[in-house]
Amino acid sequence: MISKPGHDPEVSLLAVTVDLVIFTVRGDELHILVVERGIEPFQGAMALPGGYVRPGETLDEAAERELREETSLEGSALHLEQLRAYSEPERDPRGRVITVAYLALGPDMPPPVAGTDAREAVWVPVASVLGGGTELAFDHATILRDALEHARSQLEHTTVAAKFCPEPFTVGELRRIYEVVWGFKLDPSNFRRKMTRAEAFLEPTGEQRFPDVGRPAALYRRGSARFLVPPLLRTAASRDDAHVHPG
């Protein structure tokens, strides 16, 4: 039962933040955006970009605002989605702070400009973080693991993988997204068959891309479909194979 906030002894007020796991694919590695903390606790450590939710703001708006501040990219170019809330009382040494994590997927972008803000944002390979090469503050490593598993699962059933690709893109570029996120190779021929047959996933532009090496590839734009039907499922075996190479 909900009663008047602030006037009921049972009501406790909590600090609420949003934290962003912003994925992108650079080269052949999955990266996330992290910021260096300027103050205690965890001063000098890396953390997920994020911040307090402001009074008039929804969580989605707070996440979009943080995303703009960190990437200087339009929200429309990125996929932004709520992941889940984290609420361990001990997760922040300063006191009770719960956070709502968001997952963002986007194309490779220029490293965000430092100086607009006190914090410096950098891309780091996910493998380096999960392998222990980069410590994350708070429970952000847990959030990252959850976000990674969620993203991997999303690739199976939805068309979000295309959000990693700047338009227009080739089937090969899209396949590389899957391979990098999932951590194992896919058969080029079978992948093409699957993707081109999926309704409204890939919209041919008629143009071609002429790479430095290899046969020219047809170019596509993102179609209107949000779901990939039938899905492209990882086998039980490939889930095991999926490993993050410590970098």
Place this chain on the structure above:
Amino acid sequence: MISKPGHDPEVSLLAVTVDLVIFTVRGDELHILVVERGIEPFQGAMALPGGYVRPGETLDEAAERELREETSLEGSALHLEQLRAYSEPERDPRGRVITVAYLALGPDMPPPVAGTDAREAVWVPVASVLGGGTELAFDHATILRDALEHARSQLEHTTVAAKFCPEPFTVGELRRIYEVVWGFKLDPSNFRRKMTRAEAFLEPTGEQRFPDVGRPAALYRRGSARFLVPPLLRTAASRDDAHVHPG
């Protein structure tokens, strides 16, 4: 950037609640548990069970506590899972309250005893709520719609459907869960083939159930598998067919 809660002007403290969408299957209809509100706003209206998160509590603990209070059932018998957070500033007329919704699935239980608490909890058919027969307070109708779609999707890929069945149960009972939640009929023969072949989903007990009518059915217990592989996918057509009969 996170700074000391309560000492930074940028920090706003929010009231945080958990709300529970508790599904069960009774007869041939999907039901949820709702409570009648005793106070304004929405006095007399129905609402999802829920309440404020207490200072030392995680969200999961708050959800489990509310679940115990409303159902007097062990948490272990139920599937309880965080759905997502809702944060529209106007969602509560008294002020800023964000809520984290939880999804619970469980077997049919006796209607919770009234009197242990001021509020009375009752099972109502989901169809009656979504059809407009029962108004829900706040944005709880939206939460219910999201929870229903999530539950339907969960049945495709996971083994949670078995959580609706008191053990031991028959394949036919499990099939009825799918039919009631999805809102359309399944082929008994193909369903059986699928479920019995799935690894570690159904564990035969060797016993049989002798119903009033029809051939005796083998009894099963829930296996250890949490995912259903391969999944049992609704076709695009059946998603459209899935309709909630206004009750």
Place this chain on the structure above:
DNA sequence: GGGCTTTTAGTCAATATGACGTTTAGTAGG
């Protein structure tokens, strides 16, 4: 042209699926 790469197309066996039909084992009623 020869070697290299990647795209694109095609083959084929194994598997999964959907739509059926049949048998089995119980109850209910004459």
Place this chain on the structure above:
DNA sequence: CCTACTAAACGTCATATTGACTAAAAGCCC
């Protein structure tokens, strides 16, 4: 005892999908 009736359990079969594989096509570099 015999006949309906019901639902479980099992089987069949045409079709669709998948995974593994071969091969051709179309560019590049030397």
